Amino acid sequence: AQTVTQSQPEMSVQEAETVTLSCTYDTSENNYYLFWYKQPPSRQMILVIRQEAYKQQNATENRFSVNFQKAAKSFSLKISDSQLGDTAMYFCAFMIMIYNQGGKLIFGQGTELSVKP
Amino acid sequence: SQTIHQWPATLVQPVGSPLSLECTVEGTSNPNLYWYRQAAGRGLQLLFYSVGIGQISSEVPQNLSASRPQDRQFILSSKKLLLSDSGFYLCAWNPGHSLSPLHFGNGTRLTVT
Numbered sequence: 001a002q003t004v005t006q007s008q009p010e011m012s013v014q015e016a017e018t019v020t021l022s023c024t025y026d027t028s029e030n031n032y033y034l035f036w037y038k039q040p041p042s043r044q045m046i047l048v049i050r051q052e053a054y055k056q057q058n059a060t061e062n063r064f065s066v067n068f069q070k071a072a073k074s075f076s077l078k079i080s081d082s083q084l085g086d087t088a089m090y091f092c093a094f095m096i097m098i099y100n101q102g103g104k105l106i107f108g109q110g111t112e113l114s115v116k117p
Numbered sequence: 118s119q120t121i122h123q124w125p126a127t128l129v130q131p132v133g134s135p136l137s138l139e140c141t142v143e144g145t146s147n148p149n150l151y152w153y154r155q156a157a158g159r160g161l162q163l164l165f166y167s168v169g170i171g172q173i174s175s176e177v178p179q180n181l182s183a184s185r186p187q188d189r190q191f192i193l194s195s196k197k198l199l200l201s202d203s204g205f206y207l208c209a210w211n212p213g214h215s216l217s218p219l220h221f222g223n224g225t226r227l228t229v230t
Contacts, residue, residue: 032216033216043205043224044221044223044224045207047218052216091160095216097216098168102149102213102214102215103149103211103215103216103217103219104163104166105151105163105209105219106163107153107161107162107163108160109159110159110160
């Protein structure tokens with residue numbers, strides 16, 4: 001079974017500091033993608049960053065970066081210079097191919113991040 | 118550009134009443150379409166996905182069903198709602214034959230009373 005585990009239900013960080021959100025996953029597939037999504041209070045799902053499993057280089061998107069450890073099946077998100085607007089629920093997810101027709105996205109339970117002024 | 122529309126935004130329905138939530142995608146063809154449910158602000162549970170017209174895969178056996186009558190239209194239905202059907206329902210799409218990210222609609226908040 002494919003599973004995603006986020007072991008930190010809630011986290012808080014001071015504005016301008018750095019925070020790391022943890023994520024582990026379990027799959028027997030070799031071809032998959034990993035994602036972090038953000039859900040602010042508006043509940044809109046927003047893509048933060050993506051990582052292809054075949055790439056060794058960690059993805060970076062402005063203040064957001066990941067630490068991808070394929071052997072350990074770990075995919076953490078680091079947010080640098082935290083801003084008040086980063087306050088949101090963060091979901092880790094991975095996608096596997098469905099019979100070569102598309103992707104099936106499986107989510108973790110989320111980490112609620114509060115950025116404090 | 119591609120857009121996804123989901124409606125209604127909120128819905129309050131009594132137990133035992135039917136349900137129909139609609140989702141449409143514009144600006145693309147042959148998308149993969151998905152229905153997710155989010156309970157109590159936690160993780161998203163995949164309910165149904167579709168890779169083409171009339172092709173529906175169910176992830177969780179339950180009181181709900183899905184249909185795809187047209188290429189860019191995805192409908193979530195129930196004949197008789199249960200209290201446990203309350204939640205936040207999200208429709209999403211991504212290009213067919215790809216591992217690209219999902220693009221989500223704004224969601225429907227369903228309260229079953």
